[in-house]
Amino acid sequence: MPEIVVDNLTHTFGKGGAEALTVLEGINLTFENGSFTSIVGTSGCGKSTLLKMMAGLFDPSDGEMRLDGEVISGTDRRRGMVFQQDAVFPWMTVAKNISYGPRLRGASNSEQREIEAKWTEMVGLKGFEDRWPRELSGGMRKRVDIGRVYANDPDVLLMDEPFGALDAQTKERMQTDLLEAWQQSRKTVIFVTHDLEEAIFLSDRVVVMSARPGRIQHIENVDLPRPRKDEMRLTDEFIQIKRRLWGMLDH
Numbered sequence: 001m002p003e004i005v006v007d008n009l010t011h012t013f014g015k016g017g018a019e020a021l022t023v024l025e026g027i028n029l030t031f032e033n034g035s036f037t038s039i040v041g042t043s044g045c046g047k048s049t050l051l052k053m054m055a056g057l058f059d060p061s062d063g064e065m066r067l068d069g070e071v072i073s074g075t076d077r078r079r080g081m082v083f084q085q086d087a088v089f090p091w092m093t094v095a096k097n098i099s100y101g102p103r104l105r106g107a108s109n110s111e112q113r114e115i116e117a118k119w120t121e122m123v124g125l126k127g128f129e130d131r132w133p134r135e136l137s138g139g140m141r142k143r144v145d146i147g148r149v150y151a152n153d154p155d156v157l158l159m160d161e162p163f164g165a166l167d168a169q170t171k172e173r174m175q176t177d178l179l180e181a182w183q184q185s186r187k188t189v190i191f192v193t194h195d196l197e198e199a200i201f202l203s204d205r206v207v208v209m210s211a212r213p214g215r216i217q218h219i220e221n222v223d224l225p226r227p228r229k230d231e232m233r234l235t236d237e238f239i240q241i242k243r244r245l246w247g248m249l250d251h
Ligand SMILES: Nc1ncnc2c1ncn2[C@@H]1O[C@H](COP(=O)(O)OP(=O)(O)O)[C@@H](O)[C@H]1O
Pocket: 013, 021, 023, 041, 042, 043, 044, 045, 046, 047, 048, 049, 050, 212
């Protein structure tokens, strides 16, 4: 069964008012259960708006989105979101940050320890459980962010340029590690980025959006084998996809 369906969605900020701004128009998309999809498009084409609506932070002005047939409205832990800016709590250790959601929902101490152990390891922070966020690099704080969202055990992971602020080398390592965690958990991932190489490397499918109002311009299926390896970025097949998509983006 398809996991998320975006059905004829249009979004106009301030609809009906003098300052009305249509940022997304006529979007139809299906995200299959367990798939990894990236969304690319120039700045301002409505990528973050689309993702925030999927998270349930606000409703579209027209059309709807459904998760397993149920209309999405309001936030729910089934849909977890990671932003570019870290959302790590500076007053909690790595472990406490990671178990924050389950603790809020009344998980017992032993359940919390179990979740902390599992997810600190999965995001590559084993040994850093008792560190404070200020002692971590940007990449490590991002790992805490991802671990915390995973610890809520969402069905859908919404990621809005999560690695946008990281240096190239850290970014590549984070991409490989993200794929490894995804391969083990098989959540549905929707990943927004303006980095074409990142989108191709990670995804089963890359959705290219047009400039505002964002429409779907093209959907590219990426058939590179998994697990993805860094060397694949240099293959002809990879570079051809990148060139083709680059030509479609509004520069
Ligand atoms: N809350 C808001 N009210 C009015 N306009 C907004 C709001 N949020 C975003 N916008 C506008 O919508 C457009 C798309 O924004 P956004 O979804 O952030 O684009 P992207 O993530 O693709 O760069 C931009 O022109 C932005 O200024």
